[in-house]
Amino acid sequence: MTQLAIRTVLCGLIAAGTLAYGQQPQENPQQQPQTQPQTQPPAEAPKQPASAETVFAALDTNRDGKLSQEEFAKLFRDAKVSDLQAEFARWDKNGDKSLTMDEFKASYPQQ
Ligand SMILES: [Ca+2]
């Protein structure tokens, strides 16, 4: 019951561009004709799930190398706070209220 749907949310993260690798072709300095047909295929869907490192980096918005519960919460956007706290406690092995990369990897679903 406490196993939250990580992958579903991760797909959302990826779709939202949170995990994009810096390439943002939308910011084209040249003005595009309004009638330009959009014939380019949709962006390739990542065939491999995001690695723990990638997800960790995406979640660690203040880049202190740890995930606070607030940052961690982005992984479980639809979770109730009580569920989230329980989940965070489960991942936070040493109980210092932050997740290191090691702790994150230990609980992150690996393929
Ligand atoms: Ca952080």
Ligand SMILES: [Ca+2]
């Ligand atoms: Ca910890």
